[in-house]
Amino acid sequence: MPVGWQPAGGVKRYILSGTRQVKLTSNQNAGFIIRRIIMVQSINIKLWFGNERRDLRGGNMDKENLPNFKYNPNPIQARVIERNQTLCPVCGQKREYVYVGPFYSYDEVEGICPWCIHDGSASKKYDGDFQDASECEPVDKSVYIDELIHRTPGYLAWQQARWLSHCGDFCAFIDYVGWQEIKDIAYDLIDDVEVIGKKMKLSQEEFEKTLKNNGSHQGYLFKCLKCGKFRLTTDWD
Template sequence: MKRQEQSLFPTFKYHPDPLATGTIRRQQTSCPVCQQIRAYVYVGPFYAEENVEGICPWCIKDGSAAQTYHGQFTDLIDCDWREFAPEYLNELHHRTPGYRSWQSEVWLSHHNDFCAFVGYVGWKEIQPFAEEVAEDLAKMKALYGFSQAQLERWNTGGSIQGYLFQCVVCGKYRLTADAS
């Protein structure tokens, strides 16, 4: 295995800071796709027939990981695929690091494009965006039967896990959550 000079860390339209979200870690890996020793490794979900570990971010970005293993980084079940351009779907599924959720991941959209995953949040973290995500909070209250008091006690990693997204077109924040 040869060591390759690290090129600039790849950027991802729908997951702009995978280091901050913990989906990619600074940890040496021997990438099974490019066969290079890399300083960063992907530790998020990858849906393929084979159990593949050690994928580097560069092989996610160029689509070679998904192509090599006939896999994808998101497994969106509740999505109307017809509302998205094929290139958006391809980029999300095959060239974007996924995120871990308690249940089935939901990748929010706005303006007929997928939003960027910002991170895992609790009540305290969403306060600066509370007005923008009010409609999403109302949906969560209805879906899970949350009271306002339950939401205000919500901490990251508690019985409610929030996922914050931001529209790539207009910058509006969106919110979804899982409950245990």
């Protein structure tokens, strides 16, 4: 993959066992349903209580709930936040998660926790940005720019990462993609594909053939937070 610059009762509950997920009502017994679904080791059976994950023996598996990022809602999937203990250089606290994505600063900084990204303290302490403002498409309000570059995890790209916008605001980063991952929504990406193809001097056939997830021609999928339209940008290694 491209490498970047450096609570229970009465709520919705889910059983996850491998790829099986079954929704429970508040009056159903989780243990009974699990035994009926599949025989698995208890260590592989987990319950989701709201945003907090626990195993059946009552242990809290995630000691901290990750903050929500408007423009990068799945930073773990984006591989810029990892579950790995860190002593955050900003807040000085031991954390269960660490940021490993791009951060543009004169200082060489490692070990920033997601919470210090979310509240802006990491950017403020090191006078750094998580996204290059010059590679951001236009938006209607300066507060959107501030939130994106100072309080949002970046994503990994072969070249300088671009952040797309739509309906006057930045889009949310969805995932790394190739043509196989986006062919079913290609109708929504016609304009972007045409612009990229012309810029790279690729025919439609060449574009589809070369665009591969984890390949030399990498795609980055975004989605408008207002109208839901998908956007695409790509680069080469």
